[in-house]
Amino acid sequence: MTTLNDSSAPQSAATTRFLEEAAELLGPRGFTVDPDLLEPWLTDWRGRYTGKALALASPATTQEVAALVALCAQHGIAIVPQGGNSGMSGGATPDDSGEALLLSLRRMTAVRQFDVEARQITCEAGFVLQTLHETAEARGLRFPLSLGGKGSATVGGLIATNAGGTQVLRHGSMRALVLGLEAVLPDGQVFSMLTPLKKDNRGFDLKQVFIGSEGTMGIVTAATLALSPAVAERVVIWAGVPTLGMARKLLLHCEAAAGDALEGFEVLPQACLEAVLDYLPDARAPLEGKHGWHVLIEVVADRTGADTLRERCETMMADAFEAELLEDAAMSANEAQAEAMWLIRESISPAERARGPAVQHDISVPVDKMPDFVETTAPMIEAKWPGTEAIAFGHLGDGNVHYHVIAPSVTDGAAWQAGTGKEISRYVHDLVTEWGGSISAEHGIGQLKKDELARLGDPVALSVLRAVKQALDPRGLMNPGKLI
Missing domain, CATH: 3.30.43.10 (Uridine Diphospho-n-acetylenolpyruvylglucosamine Reductase, domain 2)
Structure with missing residues (x-):
């Protein structure tokens, strides 16, 4: 052999x-x-x-x-x-x-239990996110986490990376949605805590050790997940604002007006919109004219609030106009228009790839600091590396943006990414750390950011992580070379 x-x-x-x-x-x-x-x-x-x-x-x-x-x-x-x-x-x-x-874990796809009244599902690690959505919807419920790779992403992978997505603003990341967990420890023992309890003070919440651990502490095999009532009505709004700071003010207004009904609040600059329109020949700009920044807002309701949702959204946006928080806005009249708006948001990354090489950063800073961070640091990067373009887009509502730096016209994109691109990433991570942020908001550390975490991470926090790793996996057999 x-x-x-x-x-x-x-x-x-x-x-x-x-x-x-x-x-x-x-x-x-x-x-x-x-x-x-x-x-x-x-x-x-x-x-x-x-x-x-x-x-x-x-x-x-x-x-x-x-x-x-x-x-x-x-x-x-x-x-x-x-x-x-x-x-x-x-x-x-x-x-x-x-x-x-x-x-x-792709063969482990069973649904072990589905409790409609408790709004909980227990499924195995190989269960695909899209199938989870469909399974919940068939019973009048939903799993409130979605992302672009839902057709391949699995429950185990989502837990291992503490995945986020577009609905974190209201529902939180996977860490907030995992009620119970089953995992195999590095010695082969099975840690089983699938039954959720509202109150349980028997020491540490041990399931949290495995959520976001990227397979370095053990192997997640099943989980009990929280479900939500199905969406009976949703309204998607596209707004144009002059600055990211104004988008932040609009966010605060929408949070006050919509409360828990505010499901998503995404931002993208004019350059991103234009790149998508070039990339998708059938796409149309939702608004007339150009705006410094564009905001995608989603507001939802279950059956109890469906009848009044559109009226509440109209009032919310009329008040925003009166307060001069936006320049223009359009509201979806049906699901087709809502999906067309979301398609623009979801096409930013492939449209960017079509433009040429870039270095991508999945970062977060405190929500209230994000506008100042982007508006301060983007010119610094473009001045330090002439010809580059620094853009930010994503989940303003939870302080997480995808901060990309697009290369100038280069003949060898791979060489640029390996050389100048790494210098830029190091600089971006330095800036994020100075602003009290994180170099990984929702994509994990993996092997991509392992060295940067070791360089910039809090020494005490890193020592605790290593101590837990040493206790559970003293021989380092679980996913070596990742995270820590």
Whole structure:
């Protein structure tokens, strides 16, 4: 038997024995060393990282995961867990040593329990987000977290990265939506706390150790998630404002007027809108004329507030006009118009890629500081690197924007990203830290930002993270080279 990273190199007897035992444990559906079957899962979604793996394991039950992890611990085999392979920071991609086992949770897709009255669902880690949406909707409920990769992102991956999305303003990130958790520890023991309790003071909330840990503390196998009433009516509003500071004032106005009905508040500059209109030939600008910034607002209601939602939105925007908080606005008249507005927002990233190379930063600063941060730092970057364009777009309501720096016309985009791009990212992260922010708001650390976290992270916080890691995984077998 040979390794996948070098088909001509003989493996050690210990490695061969591990592969034989793992294959016997999981069977042909659950274990393979076929390079063709592994190849699609060895490169991250963005195409930045490509690694090698000893084999691909696809257990179908928590018991199989536990037995496999125990076997890996016995043989000293590192494990790289993977959900939908749609992460943004290379957190689910193995290194190039070829010595780690790639562990896929994609076969674990069962719904173990669905309690409509309690608005809770217990499902396994491989359950795809879009399927979760459809399952909840079929019972008159919804899972209030969505993102662009919902067709491939899995529950386990969302938990491991503490994913956010466009509805964090109202519902929070995955950390707020996970009521219970099941995970396999690095020694093969099963941590099971799936039953949610409103009050439980038996020590630490241990499930939080695994949420956002990127598979470095254990492997999430199932979760109990909070659901919400289905949306009976929604109104999407597109507004034009002169500055990001004015967008912030409009946010405060909408929060006061709409309360919990305010589901999303996204911002994008005029340059982003123009890039999308060039990219999508059938797209149309929602407003006449140009505006410094554009705001996408979503307000929703369940059955109890559906009849009056549109009237309340009209009053909210009329009051905003009277207070001179915006220059123009358009309100969706139907679902088609609402979806067309959201399509513009969701097409910013592919439109940007079509323009050429850029370095992307997923950052957050305190919400009240975000307008000043963007308006202060963007000119600094463009002056320091002439020809670049610094743009910010995203979730102003929760202080998280995607802060991208687009390259000038270059002949070798990859070389620019590897050289100047890294210098720019380091500078952006320095600025974010100075402003009291985070270098990773919702995409995780993975391998992309590991060195930057070590450089800029609070030393005390990092020491606590390392202490927990050492306690749970003293041999460093869980997703090595990621996060910490």
